[in-house]
Amino acid sequence: MGDRDAWNRRGFPADEADALTMVPDAYVRTGGTVTLLALGLGDLEPAEAQLRVMGAALKPPSPVHLTITPDAGGNRTVRWTRRSRVGWAWMDHVDAPLGEEFERYRLRVLAGETVLRTTETIFPEFSYSAAMAAEDTALGPLTVEVIQVGAMGASIPTRAVLVA
Numbered sequence: 001m002g003d004r005d006a007w008n009r010r011g012f013p014a015d016e017a018d019a020l021t022m023v024p025d026a027y028v029r030t031g032g033t034v035t036l037l038a039l040g041l042g043d044l045e046p047a048e049a050q051l052r053v054m055g056a057a058l059k060p061p062s063p064v065h066l067t068i069t070p071d072a073g074g075n076r077t078v079r080w081t082r083r084s085r086v087g088w089a090w091m092d093h094v095d096a097p098l099g100e101e102f103e104r105y106r107l108r109v110l111a112g113e114t115v116l117r118t119t120e121t122i123f124p125e126f127s128y129s130a131a132m133a134a135e136d137t138a139l140g141p142l143t144v145e146v147i148q149v150g151a152m153g154a155s156i157p158t159r160a161v162l163v164a
Contacts, residue, residue, distance in 0.1 A: 004018065030055030058152035060085060060100055063124070066146055066160045075132030080146050080158065083126055104149040111139040
């Protein structure tokens with residue numbers, strides 16, 4: 001009955017919950033197209049829509065809380081918090097389950113649209129040395145971009161401006 005209660009809270013009659021079915025994976029491959037038909041009570045013909053299957057639910061969500069902390073020597077520590085496709089509730093307030101086969105991040109430093117450096121790490125932090133910063137800041141204002149990499153693709157990037 002718990003599922004029916006949730007269904008009702010979303011505004012759907014509980015007796016219609018059984019009318020829905022999951023679409024088999026073979027019909028919704030990433031990159032494919034799905035045709036949906038909707039027929040309302042007063043409609044004579046169904047409304048049709050075609051959607052491209054993007055697979056967004058298979059990719060990890062973007063990291064959050066991206067911070068860049070300088071030290072006295074001009075080095076910077078870049079840190080972020082990962083999110084999980086399977087741990088949205090965050091019940092224990094400690095750490096979200098990984099939800100991926102591995103933990104990996106891609107960090108890029110950009111000057112405008114030009115990528116100056118790219119690195120991958122398995123930890124949610126990166127040490128950006130004073131020497132790297134001196135080399136990169138000569139090319140103008142910088143942006144740091146962090147992407148979580150998963151087995152089925154990469155997240156949308158999280159960005160922060162790197163202040164010289």
